[in-house]
Amino acid sequence: MTDQELLQAAATYQTPLYVYNLDQIALRYKKLSGAFSADTRFFYAAKALTNINVLKYIESLGAGLDCVSIYEVQLGLRAGFSKERILFTPNCVDLLEIEEAMGLGVHINIDNISILEQFGNKYAGSYPIFVRINPHIYAGGNHKISTGHIDSKFGISIHQLRHIERVMQSTGLNIEGLHMHTGSEIKDAEVFLQGLEMMFELCSHFPNLKYLDMGSGFKVPYQPSDMESDVESLGSKVQVAVEAFSKESGKKMQIWFEPGKYLVSESGHFLVKANVIKQTTATVFVGVNSGFNHLIRPMFYDSYHTIENISNPSGPERIYTVVGHICETDTFAWDRKLTEVREGDILVFRNAGAYGFEMSSNFNSRLRPAEVLYHDGEFHLARRRETFEDLLRNQIEVL
Structure with missing residues (x-):
């Protein structure tokens, strides 16, 4: 999957957007299963990413499923895992x-x-x-x-x-x-x-x-x-x-x-748009149309994600701090070297397949992104972007 194809996905499905390359998951599983003897079994840790389509694909590779909630068990059965291949x-x-x-x-x-x-x-x-x-x-x-x-x-x-x-x-x-x-x-x-x-x-x-x-x-x-x-x-x-x-x-x-993340992390690409370039006395911020409500790992675990400007890959390199647009400190990266970022450019977070969407929320009443699969050279919408009605779906107006 090329960066030009990711730009195409951003244009088609809008941002923020999660894209998962299923072919990368298959390569990871093949590498792992080929490294061990025949009497070794692999159970995908579902908590990393539970999109039903990803579960179905991993089941087709021959893996079992490791579940940490009864609902993950139910998702696994719905995805086609036999009960013998599920560990709770x-x-x-x-x-x-x-x-x-x-x-x-x-x-x-x-x-x-x-x-x-x-x-x-x-x-x-x-x-x-x-x-x-x-x-x-x-x-x-x-x-x-x-x-x-x-x-x-x-x-x-x-x-x-x-x-x-x-x-x-x-x-x-x-x-x-x-x-x-x-x-x-x-x-x-x-x-x-x-x-x-x-x-x-x-x-x-x-x-x-x-x-x-x-x-x-x-x-x-x-x-x-x-x-x-x-x-x-x-x-x-x-x-x-x-x-x-x-x-x-x-x-x-x-x-x-x-x-878990060994199978799906590298398959994931999180696409965001640069809303504003804001320069202070000490820092140049890139403010993007997402926040830790969509990718909490940097704030929660101090984790590192490679970030690249795929709209301007040949531009001059500059130092930016990449932040989100929610009303909370939500810094994705401090003093990161990126090719020049212009308002409207598309940035990609690499290695975003594990614990990205899975740990997302509606904090600030923001909507969760769509998820898209990439397989055999084609994109497939796997989860629609939330709408305003989704924020109210389970609420009961009693006043």
């Missing part, structure tokens, strides 16, 4: 939501002792489950998205293994899988291997174990200096470790991973 890993929900997922027949992952006890006392071993372990391994990256450290709300501490065993023995729980996720942006393959070895050590405590789910954290480069996860090297090392474990223990485990 909620956090801080009550037993009712777990029971709803049971009714849909999907894999269930429980991440706290309270629900584990409630589930065991009510259902014993009648429905096999996964248990999410907190390994107390810090994955790296932004502290807001690391989930494996000791103060994380996710998972049952590995130091509570005896408690899990007591619940299992007293209720007859059938634990078929262990899950471990340390968070996004794992920068060192050894973190995966450290976690995998920890999982192997736990296997002897669970006689019905079939699956080891290692979560995800495959890193994608958001800026030129970033390194990408070497999935080929990781795949080789994981295979060696799994084969050694199988030979030593006589047990064969299927390994699962849950890639």
Whole structure:
């Protein structure tokens, strides 16, 4: 997909606009699945991007689906994922939501002792489950998205293994899988291997174990200096470790991973229009027709997105601070070098496929953008732009 095609999309569908290149998703999935052995499964982390068309496309590639809410489970089933290819890993929900997922027949992952006890006392071993372990391994990256450290709300501490065993023995729980996720942006393959070895050590405590789910954290480069996860090297090392474990223990485990942004991040392009160029005594601002109500990652995570002026790619380079148009501090980038920006130019944010639209809102009563798919050289509208009526759709005027 070329920048000229993106300009065409901006003209056709208007801005702000999310564009997803499905061909890029396919390349990512092919690279990931080709790097690991045949007995490895990949479950797309739906929370990264849940447009129903994207889910359908990822299902067609052969992936499973990792869901964190009952509604993601329902979306997955609507998109065509079989119940056997869906894993439900909620956090801080009550037993009712777990029971709803049971009714849909999907894999269930429980991440706290309270629900584990409630589930065991009510259902014993009648429905096999996964248990999410907190390994107390810090994955790296932004502290807001690391989930494996000791103060994380996710998972049952590995130091509570005896408690899990007591619940299992007293209720007859059938634990078929262990899950471990340390968070996004794992920068060192050894973190995966450290976690995998920890999982192997736990296997002897669970006689019905079939699956080891290692979560995800495959890193994608958001800026030129970033390194990408070497999935080929990781795949080789994981295979060696799994084969050694199988030979030593006589047990064969299927390994699962849950890639989210690794599959969809680079597919996404967020297009905005430069509304105003505003020069102060110290800064030249580019004010665009969007804000953190459409792309919250820079303000929320201090994350970096490459921004390019595709309307004037050959212009002289200048330094700008790119900001939004909502009534709040919503800075996308400070002192960023861009080719000269003129009012009306179209800017593109790269790597905007993951957690972009998915975390958007109607803050300031602004409308959420349209989403467009690009596949086999053609654009397809996948979600219409909101209208004023959408702001009132679920409100009840009682006065």
